[in-house]
Amino acid sequence: MRMSVQVIQYIMGWIDDNLHQPLHIEDIVRRTGYSRRHVQRLFLQQTGVSLGRYIRERRLLLATCELRDSALPVGDIVHKYGYNSLQSFYRTFTRRHQLPPCVWRRTLAGAEPAGLPAAPLSPPGKGGGERR
Template sequence: MFRTEDIIDEITQWIDSNLHQPLRIEDVAARAGYSKWHLQRIFFQVKRISLGKYIRDRRLSLAAKDLVETDESIMEIAFKYGFDSQQTFTRVFSNNYRLPPLRYRKFNGVID
């Protein structure tokens, strides 16, 4: 029998490998074989972060890395990580990093 922590670690690895695809909580729950409610509950118990926030934070982290390490446009990065628009990406990114993506890129060394 798997421990809850092992199941969440396996799901976390799967999520991290699939961040470039659309990921809904329902999809992750189906992969885990749990209802979305149960998965969210045990995910929070183990990680102390909600499943949705984990996915969003990981995507933002990879997007921030791409802003610094690539010359991809902000729009390309936004769509790459599943945001519906550049505006949505900019709003979410700015709320998380306290800088809009272009300023973050310039501040961290890559200039358009």
Template sequence: MSVPQGFMESLLEWVDDNMQRPLRIEDVAKQSGYSKWYLQRMFTGWAGKSLGAYIRERKLQLAAADLKNTSDRILDISIRYGFDSQQSFTRTFGKKFNTSPGAYRRTGEETLN
């Protein structure tokens, strides 16, 4: 399925601009003008991963940058990026980066997977 490059780039720009709010696939689909099912198929074909995985990974990348560059509490960062709790954020962060948010902040690791 062919997807125009400009379409996806503008859609991802919108996603990035709305990353600090609860972002559901339905919201992205509404913005795109496609059904959520069709959009997910298009996105997976274009990006090689699901839209949900992209959003989750992007939120974790932004949270990691906040951990490194701010003194905001981990709880506040987890809420900022839409996690249900600090425990949920810590578990998801650990699965992705093999370290806890607190350990990441203390060590100041530069490179994450």
């Protein structure tokens, strides 16, 4: 396996393990030993999305699935997935789903989250969802 693929897989795993807290690109870059520019270029090249967008998409996907599959209050889900505020989550969620989270949960419970990849993003050739 090429070193760049290993680095990207490491980054993706680290992101998933740490989505419950605020993530900063500098924290991720520091763990790789490469420059910020190199990591961002490599990530985009391997996944088709920017590092920042990947973090936002993963966070929203997991929060949406949690909203669909659990009875946790929205505020708990917001906290669990590291959103800065309830308002920030509502804005992001509503932009994606055209409904606020509470309304979406009541009307679309059990449906697949619209517009989100069915599988986690992964490097090309390793399975996973479509890149956006």
